[in-house]
Amino acid sequence: MAADYVDWLRREGRIVIVGASLAGLRAAETLRAEGFTGSLTLIGDEPYEPYDRPPLSKAVLLGKASPRHTELPRRRHLDAEWRLGVPAAGLDLTGKRVLLADGEEVEYDRLLIATGVRARPWPVAEEAELDGVFVLRTRDDSIALTERLRAGAKRVVVIGAGFAGSEVASACREMGLEVTVAERAGAPLVGALGGVIGAVAADLHLENGVDLRTHVTVTALEGDPMGRVRSVHLSDESVVEADVVVVSLGSLRNTEWLSGSGLGAGPRGIASDAGCRAFDFRGIVTDDVFVAGDVARSPHALFGYQFLSLEHWGNAVAQAETAAHNMICSASDRRPHMWMPAFWSSQFGVNIKSVGVPPMGDELMIIQGSTAERRFVGVYGYKGRIVAGVTFDNARWLEYCQRQIEQGAPFPVEYPTVDRRPEGRKAVPADFPDPSLPTHGPTVTLSGYSPADRRLVFTPGHH
Amino acid sequence: MRIVVDLNKCQGYAQCAFLAPDVFTMHGEEALLYNPHAAEEERAAVARAAAACPVQAITVEGLHEGAPVEPVQVFSGAPWEPRDGR
Numbered sequence: 001m002a003a004d005y006v007d008w009l010r011r012e013g014r015i016v017i018v019g020a021s022l023a024g025l026r027a028a029e030t031l032r033a034e035g036f037t038g039s040l041t042l043i044g045d046e047p048y049e050p051y052d053r054p055p056l057s058k059a060v061l062l063g064k065a066s067p068r069h070t071e072l073p074r075r076r077h078l079d080a081e082w083r084l085g086v087p088a089a090g091l092d093l094t095g096k097r098v099l100l101a102d103g104e105e106v107e108y109d110r111l112l113i114a115t116g117v118r119a120r121p122w123p124v125a126e127e128a129e130l131d132g133v134f135v136l137r138t139r140d141d142s143i144a145l146t147e148r149l150r151a152g153a154k155r156v157v158v159i160g161a162g163f164a165g166s167e168v169a170s171a172c173r174e175m176g177l178e179v180t181v182a183e184r185a186g187a188p189l190v191g192a193l194g195g196v197i198g199a200v201a202a203d204l205h206l207e208n209g210v211d212l213r214t215h216v217t218v219t220a221l222e223g224d225p226m227g228r229v230r231s232v233h234l235s236d237e238s239v240v241e242a243d244v245v246v247v248s249l250g251s252l253r254n255t256e257w258l259s260g261s262g263l264g265a266g267p268r269g270i271a272s273d274a275g276c277r278a279f280d281f282r283g284i285v286t287d288d289v290f291v292a293g294d295v296a297r298s299p300h301a302l303f304g305y306q307f308l309s310l311e312h313w314g315n316a317v318a319q320a321e322t323a324a325h326n327m328i329c330s331a332s333d334r335r336p337h338m339w340m341p342a343f344w345s346s347q348f349g350v351n352i353k354s355v356g357v358p359p360m361g362d363e364l365m366i367i368q369g370s371t372a373e374r375r376f377v378g379v380y381g382y383k384g385r386i387v388a389g390v391t392f393d394n395a396r397w398l399e400y401c402q403r404q405i406e407q408g409a410p411f412p413v414e415y416p417t418v419d420r421r422p423e424g425r426k427a428v429p430a431d432f433p434d435p436s437l438p439t440h441g442p443t444v445t446l447s448g449y450s451p452a453d454r455r456l457v458f459t460p461g462h463h
Numbered sequence: 464m465r466i467v468v469d470l471n472k473c474q475g476y477a478q479c480a481f482l483a484p485d486v487f488t489m490h491g492e493e494a495l496l497y498n499p500h501a502a503e504e505e506r507a508a509v510a511r512a513a514a515a516c517p518v519q520a521i522t523v524e525g526l527h528e529g530a531p532v533e534p535v536q537v538f539s540g541a542p543w544e545p546r547d548g549r
């Protein structure tokens with residue numbers, strides 16, 4: 001009977017995807033590619049077809065691309081019904097219906113939730129509304145920010161030196177704009193890569209003429225009588241005059257629309273099993289509701305079965321493909337989402353890449369190159385194993401790091417450097433901030449507890 | 464033409480920047496910058512770049528002359544304020 005249902009579902013079932021961005025699009029393509037011929041509906045609150053976000057803080061600001069034109073290429077014909085410009089406002093799990101904000105209802109046989117995250121706004125609403133205060137997550141944000149920066153700014157203040165904030169600061173410097181970066185931690189990128197690498201990032205900021213202020217928080221944004229931002233007040237009592245402020249304080253998961261639905265959705269995202277099936281609030285896995293992308297958190301066998309939330313482009317693609325596959329196959333053909341976490345960033349002309357889960361590591365070893373030259377490979381260790389790698393302008397080494405992680409290779413590394421350098425010889429504390437303190441830096445969050453300490457033999461997915 | 468590069472895969476070898484310099488450029492030693500919305504006259508160059516990429520990191524839609532992008536109909540007329548009503 002189960003097989004009959006899957007056959008029927010594949011032929012004439014109704015699949016609804018909420019969230020029409022990277023994960024939603026890639027899932028839709030995979031469903032069709034794997035032979036789903038039923039009806040496919042994509043619901044998205046942005047009035048645009050799926051577009052790519054990473055260029056918004058890079059190529060777009062650098063004038064290489066238009067903020068209006070980062071549409072994602074489609075890998076195949078979709079034959080889908082698109083409901084764009086209208087948010088999903090509720091979910092009826094028993095009736096299998098998505099409720100739209102315009103009052104309509106869309107019924108499904110299987111649902112994929114890919115509603116992602118949004119920028120965490122500046123917490124004081126009146127200050128956030130001042131003219132000249134921006135966040136950067138969407139196309140509209142990008143259009144507004146790019147236009148303002150092109151028109152010229154006396155000084156830009158970036159609040160928060162995570163990846164996005166650092167990229168914005170870097171692009172502003174390239175545009176010739178004066179930039180102040182205010183960061184609560186001791187250096188940029190510490191939440192994602194730790195204090196040792198953060199110190200390298202801090203040097204990049206300073207060398208490129210960024211006025212970097214660390215160990216400070218922003219206490220207030222001050223406006224002029226016309227409602228335009230005029231200055232930024234810092235916790236060390238200094239005041240920075242600025243006409244543009246970019247708030248880059250991380251993100252909030254788009255799960256509010258699911259409150260009361262009975263799904264296990266909240267501020268930390270939507271929990272799912274490794275096969276992308278969502279849990280309900282009792283922790284029981286659902287059969288018809290799947291999640292993928294930035295909004296999801298799921299257990300990863302390679303990292304102690306901790307629930308990982310990954311705000312990474314590559315994760316959205318891989319998880320969408322796995323979710324779509326599992327949505328239309330029989331139970332025995334399901335695949336786990338065992339994607340190796342990976343991301344990239346480019347700032348100040350340096351290509352920064354990482355694999356694995358750096359914040360899990362408590363020690364770091366530079367195994368190639370040198371931090372002083374901004375060209376190196378570092379590996380992070382946890383309990384005697386390599387759990388992550390990071391490269392600055394050394395992307396070719398990433399595959400090696402990935403293999404080491406997959407094999408559970410020992411840490412500290414036996415032969416520390418190929419080109420022996422003093423700092424490569426010993427493991428040093430990676431220097432991550434206390435996880436109980438609020439940070440906005442990390443785009444990987446370990447948000448769970450391991451149900452078992454057994455190691456599974458790791459076989460990478462078929463991506 | 465729509466383009467996306469999987470920058471996790473990209474190794475920064477710059478073949479694409481050499482073959483289609485108006486679309487792909489290197490920024491610093493190995494960071495790739497590209498225009499996701501390349502002009503039509505770049506089609507041949509982009510096709511060569513995508514084919515030459517040693518790690519197949521470049522995805523292009525609309526590479527073939529006359530291959531229309533599947534139209535997307537926006538259903539709702541009323542624009543919603545994205546940060547409210549969630």
Ligand SMILES: Cc1cc2nc3c(=O)[nH]c(=O)nc-3n(C[C@H](O)[C@H](O)[C@H](O)COP(=O)(O)OP(=O)(O)OC[C@H]3O[C@@H](n4cnc5c(N)ncnc54)[C@H](O)[C@@H]3O)c2cc1C
Nearest residue numbers: 019021022023045053054087088115116117293294312313
């Ligand atoms: C400026 C910027 C730079 C980035 N750079 C990098 C990078 O260098 N490397 C990297 O790995 N990653 C980067 N990322 C992250 C990457 O873009 C995300 O991981 C990716 O977009 C996640 O895709 P998603 O589809 O899961 O979520 P999203 O892209 O967030 O899409 C979710 C969609 O769902 C919509 N939605 C939300 N609620 C509802 C609702 N109730 N009803 C209907 N629709 C809804 C949202 O509006 C949105 O369109 C960057 C992100 C940004 C913003």
Ligand code: SF4
Nearest residue numbers: 473474476477479516
């Ligand atoms: S050819 Fe491929 S690997 Fe080389 S820079 Fe271009 S996208 Fe990257």
